[in-house]
Amino acid sequence: xxxxxxxxxxxxxxxxxxxxxxxxxxxxxxxxxxxxxxxxxxxxxxxxxxxxxxxxxxxxxxxxxxxxxxxxxxxxxxxxxxxxxxxxxxxxxxxxxxxxxxxxxxxxxxxxxxxxxxxxxxxxxxxxxxxxxxxxxxxxxxxxxxxxxxxxxxxxxxxxxxxxxxxxxxxxxxxxxxxxxxxxxxxxxxxxxxxxxxxxxxxxxxxxxxxxxxxxxxxxxxxxxxxxxxxxxxxxxxxxxxxxxxxxxxxxxxxxxxxxxxxxxxxxxxxxxxxxxxxxxxxxxxxxxxxxxxxxxxxxxxxxxxxxxxxxxxxxxxxxxxxxxxxxxxxxxxxxxxxxxxxxxxxxxxxxxxxxxxxxxxxxxxxxxxxxxxxxxxxxxxxxx
Amino acid sequence: xxxxxxxxxxxxxxxxxxxxxxxxxxxxxxxxxxxxxxxxxxxxxxxxxxxxxxxxxxxxxxxxxxxxxxxxxxxxxxxxxxxxxxxxxxxxxxxxxxxxxxxxxxxxxxxxxxxxxxxxxxxxxxxxxxxxxxxxxxxxxxxxxxxxxxxxxxxxxxxxxxxxxxxxxxxxxxxxxxxxxxxxxxxxxxxxxxxxxxxxxxxxxxxxxxxxxxxxxxxxxxxxxxxxxxxxxxxxxxxxxxxxxxxxxxxxxxxxxxxxxxxxxx
Ligand SMILES: Cc1cc2nc3c(=O)[nH]c(=O)nc-3n(C[C@H](O)[C@H](O)[C@H](O)COP(=O)(O)OP(=O)(O)OC[C@H]3O[C@@H](n4cnc5c(N)ncnc54)[C@H](O)[C@@H]3O)c2cc1C
Numbered sequence: 001x002x003x004x005x006x007x008x009x010x011x012x013x014x015x016x017x018x019x020x021x022x023x024x025x026x027x028x029x030x031x032x033x034x035x036x037x038x039x040x041x042x043x044x045x046x047x048x049x050x051x052x053x054x055x056x057x058x059x060x061x062x063x064x065x066x067x068x069x070x071x072x073x074x075x076x077x078x079x080x081x082x083x084x085x086x087x088x089x090x091x092x093x094x095x096x097x098x099x100x101x102x103x104x105x106x107x108x109x110x111x112x113x114x115x116x117x118x119x120x121x122x123x124x125x126x127x128x129x130x131x132x133x134x135x136x137x138x139x140x141x142x143x144x145x146x147x148x149x150x151x152x153x154x155x156x157x158x159x160x161x162x163x164x165x166x167x168x169x170x171x172x173x174x175x176x177x178x179x180x181x182x183x184x185x186x187x188x189x190x191x192x193x194x195x196x197x198x199x200x201x202x203x204x205x206x207x208x209x210x211x212x213x214x215x216x217x218x219x220x221x222x223x224x225x226x227x228x229x230x231x232x233x234x235x236x237x238x239x240x241x242x243x244x245x246x247x248x249x250x251x252x253x254x255x256x257x258x259x260x261x262x263x264x265x266x267x268x269x270x271x272x273x274x275x276x277x278x279x280x281x282x283x284x285x286x287x288x289x290x291x292x293x294x295x296x297x298x299x300x301x302x303x304x305x306x307x308x309x310x311x312x313x314x315x316x317x318x319x320x321x322x323x324x325x326x327x328x329x330x331x332x333x334x335x336x337x338x339x340x341x342x343x344x345x346x347x348x349x350x351x352x353x354x355x356x357x358x359x360x361x362x363x364x365x366x367x368x369x370x371x372x373x374x375x376x377x378x379x380x381x382x383x384x385x
Numbered sequence: 386x387x388x389x390x391x392x393x394x395x396x397x398x399x400x401x402x403x404x405x406x407x408x409x410x411x412x413x414x415x416x417x418x419x420x421x422x423x424x425x426x427x428x429x430x431x432x433x434x435x436x437x438x439x440x441x442x443x444x445x446x447x448x449x450x451x452x453x454x455x456x457x458x459x460x461x462x463x464x465x466x467x468x469x470x471x472x473x474x475x476x477x478x479x480x481x482x483x484x485x486x487x488x489x490x491x492x493x494x495x496x497x498x499x500x501x502x503x504x505x506x507x508x509x510x511x512x513x514x515x516x517x518x519x520x521x522x523x524x525x526x527x528x529x530x531x532x533x534x535x536x537x538x539x540x541x542x543x544x545x546x547x548x549x550x551x552x553x554x555x556x557x558x559x560x561x562x563x564x565x566x567x568x569x570x571x572x573x574x575x576x577x578x579x580x581x582x583x584x585x586x587x588x589x590x591x592x593x594x595x596x597x598x599x600x601x602x603x604x605x606x607x608x609x610x611x612x613x614x615x616x617x618x619x620x621x622x623x624x625x626x627x628x629x630x631x632x633x634x635x636x637x638x639x640x641x642x643x644x645x646x647x648x649x650x651x
Binding site: 005006013016017049052061067 | 461464465468578579580581582584585587588
């Protein structure tokens with residue numbers, strides 16, 4: 001893929017912003033278990049980062065998907081992956097459905113401020129008893145005149161403690177299974193909504209993750225995104241954005257991790273030479289360089305498929321493959337980075353420790369590896385798992 | 386003296402492209418910096434200059450022209466300033482400029498600024514590659530403009546520009562009537578990042594290229610031939626010598642004192 005001069009300049013903007021405005025705070029935000037989304041997001045909004053592909057009518061930049069790839073790769077280099085993940089929830093996980101299917105009034109009210117960075121958004125799908133199996137979710141919205149009355153709970157919700165609104169997936173009829181769900185915008189200042197608890201995590205610690213509770217929460221039926229009863233299908237489309245941005249960010253982070261490890265093994269001396277003089281280490285790292293390069297090219301192919309208008313099934317298959325492969329590769333690379341750093345790699349003061357913990361999420365969040373495999377098996381005609 | 390109103394306030398900002406400060410720099414056969422071999426960026430202090438110009442424009446209206454002298458890749462730096470918000474660019478480019486020292490550079494820049502009707506010319510106070518801090522003063526001298534260098538704040542009111550001039554003991558408040566030349570120090574502001582909109586808008590902005598003939602400067606006034614100073618010889622910086630480690634066996638203090646006195650520090 002060839003990037004334009006403008007895209008290269010934009011890449012520099014994102015890289016410098018991450019280096020100068022986020023990374024210096026990474027340690028403090030990791031320790032605090034949260035970052036100040038309401039301070040950071042408006043600054044990202046100013047740069048045009050929160051609505052790259054959205055219609056300028058709603059404050060977006062009207063850019064093509066390649067720009068999302070550039071933003072993802074660069075933001076992926078963030079010293080606190082939790083912040084990158086939280087930003088990507090705002091850009092590619094909680095808002096795409098609203099942009100695609102939402103009414104003008106709903107977009108005016110919730111999308112415009114989210115693109116400006118004045119409102120923080122979250123995506124609320126997972127529940128205590130429904131993660132991989134989205135069709136099993138139980139949170140229910142019952143219609144009462146012009147209002148939905150929502151009851152239930154959501155688990156592991158990123159931005160959960162500081163979100164101003166949620167893109168909620170709830171059951172709105174008794175059809176069961178994939179049918180009868182709707183996506184509803186739920187502002188978090190309504191009666192009956194509460195954050196049950198902020199969750200303590202293995203990694204991504206700068207991102208706040210929460211369990212949310214809904215007790216007789218009333219929201220207008222007009223807050224429904226798109227068609228009533230099409231929530232599952234709309235969410236499946238939204239998942240493709242989620243999986244792609246996760247893969248793009250992983251690529252940026254993978255490259256950075258390898259570069260840093262290569263520098264380290266060249267400097268560290270043992271047995272009278274640098275670690276990098278050992279063929280085993282050279283070959284292992286060369287292998288990983290090759291894997292990262294292949295995977296990056298696959299991600300670029302995904303971006304091109306989208307910009308050239310590939311059909312939804314092709315996009316779904318490619319996004320699933322990209323997410324699966326970047327997830328697995330991130331685990332492998334993080335493991336080797338620690339291995340070749342030795343003891344210092346195991347220390348919290350070295351970047352490797354955080355990367356090891358953070359990178360583990362990719363094979364679980366946004367659909368576990370096995371869920372990606374299910375989709376790929378289905379789309380490749382191997383069978384229905 | 387010029388009364389500045391929003392229609393006419395014209396600011397020329399001079400920016401330089403420099404090698405990334407951490408990059409390994411090499412010299413060419415003629416002992417000049419090999420600019421092609423390193424990643425080039427906008428001189429950091431010049432980002433503050435551009436930002437200050439944009440802020441003045443936001444307050445008073447008018448126009449910001451970014452001016453840069455350098456080889457072809459200098460367009461990247463001009464683009465960046467345009468993406469930050471400057472209105473148009475001037476690129477001074479000519480093979481004959483290669484190897485120009487500060488005096489020669491100031492001639493080319495002054496000629497390029499002359500006749501543009503600038504109310505204010507803004508520079509960063511030094512470049513990270515040469516670190517001489519003399520070009521702004523030389524350009525001011527050539528243009529016959531008052532110079533307000535090392536400014537940590539700049540404000541314009543009517544026909545007066547007022548700055549805080551950083552000194553060893555704090556700062557002096559100095560002022561001059563327009564047109565004038567100002568150089569700014571680090572931390573005068575927080576330079577903005579080029580936004581998506583800024584980057585796309587820059588695509589349509591005009592960049593004028595000017596060569597020596599266009600400036601009315603002859604080849605023997607600039608470049609290696611026209612420079613007053615020349616680098617005769619250059620040697621690589623010697624590797625850092627290993628320091629002396631003093632183990633404190635009770636006489637550590639004496640050892641340190643002996644060392645300092647041997648170096649004539651005490
Ligand atoms: C840090 C973090 C942030 C998150 N943020 C959000 C968020 O913002 N919004 C949101 O809605 N959710 C979020 N999630 C939830 C995430 O999407 C789910 O955890 C994920 O989809 C897996 O669901 P589960 O945890 O219920 O695991 P389960 O569904 O219980 O699955 C457990 C494991 O079983 C395996 N498995 C599952 N199904 C199959 C199968 N059919 N065949 C073979 N193996 C299978 C997989 O290995 C899987 O990891 C987040 C999770 C984490 C950890």
